[in-house]
Structure formats: structure tokens, C-alpha cells
Amino acid sequence: MKAAVLYQRREPMRIEDVTLTDPGPGEVEVALAASGVCHSDYSHWSRDTWTQMPLVLGHEGAGIVRRVGTNVTRVREGDHVIIAFGVRCGECAFCLRGEPFLCTPSAQPGTHMFRGDLPLNMFAFVGSFAERTVVSEKNCIVIRQDAPLDVASLVACGVATGFGAVLNTAMVPPGANVAVIGAGGVGLNVVQAARLSGAARIIAIDLLDAKLEYAREFGATHTVNSSREDPVATVQRLTGGFGADYAFEVIGIASTIRQSYDMVRKGGAAIVVGVAREDEEVSFSAPTLMRSGKHILGCNYGSTRPHVDFPRIIDLFMQDRIKLRELISRRFALDDVNEAFRALHAGEVARGIIEF
Numbered sequence: 001m002k003a004a005v006l007y008q009r010r011e012p013m014r015i016e017d018v019t020l021t022d023p024g025p026g027e028v029e030v031a032l033a034a035s036g037v038c039h040s041d042y043s044h045w046s047r048d049t050w051t052q053m054p055l056v057l058g059h060e061g062a063g064i065v066r067r068v069g070t071n072v073t074r075v076r077e078g079d080h081v082i083i084a085f086g087v088r089c090g091e092c093a094f095c096l097r098g099e100p101f102l103c104t105p106s107a108q109p110g111t112h113m114f115r116g117d118l119p120l121n122m123f124a125f126v127g128s129f130a131e132r133t134v135v136s137e138k139n140c141i142v143i144r145q146d147a148p149l150d151v152a153s154l155v156a157c158g159v160a161t162g163f164g165a166v167l168n169t170a171m172v173p174p175g176a177n178v179a180v181i182g183a184g185g186v187g188l189n190v191v192q193a194a195r196l197s198g199a200a201r202i203i204a205i206d207l208l209d210a211k212l213e214y215a216r217e218f219g220a221t222h223t224v225n226s227s228r229e230d231p232v233a234t235v236q237r238l239t240g241g242f243g244a245d246y247a248f249e250v251i252g253i254a255s256t257i258r259q260s261y262d263m264v265r266k267g268g269a270a271i272v273v274g275v276a277r278e279d280e281e282v283s284f285s286a287p288t289l290m291r292s293g294k295h296i297l298g299c300n301y302g303s304t305r306p307h308v309d310f311p312r313i314i315d316l317f318m319q320d321r322i323k324l325r326e327l328i329s330r331r332f333a334l335d336d337v338n339e340a341f342r343a344l345h346a347g348e349v350a351r352g353i354i355e356f
């Protein structure tokens with residue numbers, strides 16, 4: 001099968017013939033239908049991070065189950081699945097608390113992808129920039145067969161994270177004032193989840209007018225181009241001088257994380273969704289942390305419980321209550337994955353997807 005292999009960061013990925021080993025006990029082989037291209041894929045290409053080369057990136061995938069290993073009980077051949085990334089062992093203290101997004105397993109799964117004898121790491125235990133992959137059945141969320149798989153792929157990361165940030169991490173109530181810094185593939189889902197929650201004002205902030213246009217389509221009531229206007233002062237002005245009840249940082253930069261804190265009202269909450277560089281730190285005035293009563297909430301994978309949240313998101317889409325198809329602004333073949341990265345970095349897409 002074909003996969004996009006990264007041998008060295010910041011070099012183009014190479015489309016190569018790769019061997020996929022059989023699913024073991026509790027594992028499932030999935031033929032990918034589509035994989036979204038998330039900024040986290042790009043970050044592991046462009047930055048020095050904990051991932052090891054060679055690496056098959058891609059963690060936002062959906063497809064059809066082709067084979068199952070022994071002891072697989074939850075999924076069957078032919079099932080349509082969204083692949084949740086990372087691990088959810090089901091047994092650690094975090095999984096047992098209902099926080100599988102914090103799973104700390106006793107052992108990590110090995111790889112199923114090889115180039116000759118050379119093992120290739122599968123990013124986030126998925127590696128969806130490949131025609132097929134093998135994952136734990138625990139990571140396969142079976143969805144209704146009438147849901148389109150291209151759209152479903154986006155639910156695996158960007159949509160689940162954006163919706164989860166609003167509904168699970170922050171639990172935004174109706175009438176709230178919400179600010180969203182970064183109107184990309186994830187931020188647009190924060191915007192539309194805030195609309196679904198009945199937020200009164202949804203203020204989208206980005207450097208690019210084209211992204212702010214998208215944000216309007218997805219439900220933003222106000223937009224701020226932060227290359228021209230101070231976003232903190234503008235959010236304060238738009239909220240009667242108080243600040244937002246909730247501000248979501250969906251970029252991953254220390255300075256915008258700090259902005260999110262500064263633009264919430266006393267007692268409000270800043271939600272950190274963006275993944276910053278490994279060595280970045282954010283500082284706050286220590287007495288203000290206490291006096292302001294503001295909350296800072298880390299949001300890992302939208303605090304999602306995939307088996308609960310993914311089918312719900314798909315149902316909302318099938319009822320036309322949320323926009324997912326509109327997120328896909330360009331479609332690429334696997335051969336063009338490097339071009340998909342360029343387009344993401346250039347800010348040309350809401351989301352690009354690789355279609356198989």
C-alpha cells in the first residue's frame with residue numbers, strides 16, 4: 001500500500017510502498033476513505049517535537065473496517081468507523097474516571113507499518129496519511145453507514161476538539177459571550193459549537209480576513225482582525241467593558257494564550273486548545289490570578305469521550321444542524337500531501353483533506 005513517509009522534519013514527505021502487518025488481538029485494519037490535515041500534523045513536520053522519524057503523519061481519519069484480529073468484539077468487517085487518535089486503554093485511572101483523553105497506558109502499541117525492514121512510526125497511533133492502517137478496536141468509533149466518510153474524517157480531530165472545547169471543557173451555557181482566537185479548522189468548530197450552545201456573542205479573531213469570512217459563515221456574530229485591531233480591547237468593548245465569559249485560544253502561541261486570559265471577564269475562563277512549541281511558557285501576574293477569579297482550562301482533544309461524542313456530532317450533521325462539509329475547502333490525493341501542507345501553512349484552507 002502507499003503511505004506518505006517523513007524521514008526528516010521540514011523535508012517533503014515521500015509517497016512510498018509500505019507493508020502493513022496483520023491486525024493482532026483486539027486490533028482492526030481500516031481502509032482509509034479520507035484524512036483531514038490538521039495543524040498538529042504540520043507542527044510535527046515543522047517543529048522539533050517528541051515524535052521519532054521515520055514517521056507516517058495523519059491522525060484525522062475515517063474509513064471502512066477490512067479485517068479484524070482475534071478477540072475483537074466491538075467492530076466488524078464492513079463497519080464505517082472514525083478513528084480516535086492516541087490511546088484509550090480502558091483500564092488506567094484516567095480511563096476509569098471517564099477521561100480517556102488523558103489515558104496513561106501501562107504499555108504503548110507498536111507500529112504496523114514497515115518500509116522493508118524499517119519500522120515506520122504511526123503518528124498518534126493512527127498514521128492516516130496511508131491507504132490503510134491498523135489500530136486498536138478501542139479507537140474505532142462505528143458510525144451510521146449513511147454518513148459520508150469524507151466529512152466523518154474531520155470529526156476524528158478538528159471537529160471533536162472544537163465541539164468538545166465548548167461542550168465538554170468549558171460547558172458554555174446559553175447567552176454567554178464567547179471569544180475565539182484562531183479561526184482555522186479547529187477554531188471554526190469552536191465557533192459553531194458556541195452557536196449551538198446558544199452563545200449570545202461569538203467574537204472570532206484571526207490575522208486573515210478570509211478566515212474571518214469563514215467564521216461568519218459558521219456563526220460568528222463579530223469578527224476582529226488582530227493585525228489591525230487590539231483584540232483584548234475590542235473584546236472588552238464588545239462586551240460592555242467586562243470581557244468575554246469564555247475565550248478559546250486555538251492557535252498555540254504563548255502571546256495569544258495570554259490574550260485569551262486578558263480578554264475574559266473576572267470569573268471567566270480561558271480555554272487553551274492550541275498546542276504551543278515544546279519550550280514555550282506563559283506568564284501571568286500572580287496576585288491577579290487570585291483576585292480576578294479567572295479560570296484557565298487546558299483542553300486536550302476536546303475532553304472528548306469519542307464513543308459518546310462522535311456519533312452525536314454525526315447525527316447533528318445528518319440533521320443539517322451543523323456545518324461540516326463547508327469545512328472542506330480543498331481535496332488532495334495522497335501524492336499531493338506536501339501541497340496540502342503548503343496550503344495549510346499559507347492559510348488558504350479551512351480544512352484540506354486527503355482522499356483515498
Ligand SMILES: NC(=O)c1ccc[n+]([C@@H]2O[C@H](COP(=O)([O-])OP(=O)(O)OC[C@H]3O[C@@H](n4cnc5c(N)ncnc54)[C@H](O)[C@@H]3O)[C@@H](O)[C@H]2O)c1
Binds near residue numbers: 157161187252253
Ligand atoms: N487541543 C487539542 O487536542 C488539539 C486538537 C487539534 C488541534 N490542536 C491545535 O489547535 C491549533 C489550531 O489547529 P488548526 O488545525 O485549527 O490550525 P489552522 O492552521 O487551521 O488554524 C490556525 C488559525 O490561527 C490563525 N492565526 C495564526 N497566528 C495568529 C495570531 N497571532 N493571531 C490570530 N490568529 C492567528 C491562522 O490564520 C489560522 O486561521 C494548533 O495548535 C493545533 O495543533 C489542538
Ligand SMILES: [Zn+2]
Binds near residue numbers: 038039041060157
Ligand atoms: Zn489534530
Ligand SMILES: [Zn+2]
Binds near residue numbers: 087094
Ligand atoms: Zn487509559
